[in-house]
Amino acid sequence: xxxxxxxxxxxxxxxxxxxxxxxxxxxxxxxxxxxxxxxxxxxxxxxxxxxxxxxxxxxxxxxxxxxxxxxxxxxxxxxxxxxxxxxxxxxxxxxxxxxxxxxxxxxxxxxxxxxxxxxxxxxxxxxxxxxxxxxxxxxxxxxxxxxxxxxxxxxxxxx
Numbered sequence: 066x067x068x069x070x071x072x073x074x075x076x077x078x079x080x081x082x083x084x085x086x087x088x089x090x091x092x093x094x095x096x097x098x099x100x101x102x103x104x105x106x107x108x109x110x111x112x113x114x115x116x117x118x119x120x121x122x123x124x125x126x127x128x129x130x131x132x133x134x135x136x137x138x139x140x141x142x143x144x145x146x147x148x149x150x151x152x153x154x155x156x157x158x159x160x161x162x163x164x165x166x167x168x169x170x171x172x173x174x175x176x177x178x179x180x181x182x183x184x185x186x187x188x189x190x191x192x193x194x195x196x197x198x199x200x201x202x203x204x205x206x207x208x209x210x211x212x213x214x215x216x217x218x219x220x221x222x223x224x
Contacts, residue, residue, distance in 0.1 A: 067127065068127070068147060068148075070147050070148075070150060070164050071125065071126065071128075071130075072127075073162060073164075074090075074125060074130070074147070074150060074153050074164075075125050077153045077161060078115065078125065078153060081155050082117070084155075086155035086156070086157050086158070086160070087114065087116045087155060087156040087157060088114075088116060088154075088155065088156075088161075089112055089153070089155070089156050089161075090113050090115055090130075090145070090150060090151075090152065090153050091110055091111075091112055091150075091151040091153075091154075092110060092111050092112075092113060092149050092150060092151060093110060093149045093150075093151050094106040094111050095109045096146060096148060096149035098129070098144065098146040099144065099146065100142065100143060100144035100145075101113070101145070102136045102137075102141055104136075104137075105136065110151065113134070113143065113145075114134075115132070119134060120132035120134050120143075121133040121134070128146065129144060129145060129146045129147060130145050130147065130150070131143055131144045150164060151164060152164060
């Protein structure tokens with residue numbers, strides 16, 4: 066099962082923009098694959114402004130998010146694996162979401178040589194049964210009438 070984090074992050078990002086708020090993200094800078102300006106990392110984390118006016122070439126995919134931005138006047142490419150995304154929130158009021166630890170749900174491989182379950186037809190009568198004996202028991206209704214043998218099933222109203 067895939068992580069819900071990238072889907073929630075994209076939705077929250079768009080929601081913040083739609084409400085004319087400034088989206089900020091908190092990143093765990095100690096995770097492998099994180100590319101951020103190390104001089105701005107504090108306590109292993111960095112807060113990044115993701116407003117459209119602050120970034121260029123933004124992408125938010127299932128594996129990572131990235132963009133180009135300027136830090137101290139120097140352009141830099143930012144890369145954040147989705148597992149390193151700690152939170153996304155609005156600068157103006159703090160509304161957003163903090164992502165907790167998400168366990169990895171492994172996909173179970175199919176055992177070799179095992180067939181998937183399938184439905185199969187079953188005969189109404191067992192071999193060796195007397196066909197005439199079963200007709201009177203199984204076909205007779207509660208009122209003693211025998212329903213029609215052929216045609217589509219129909220609903221009969223009983224008053």
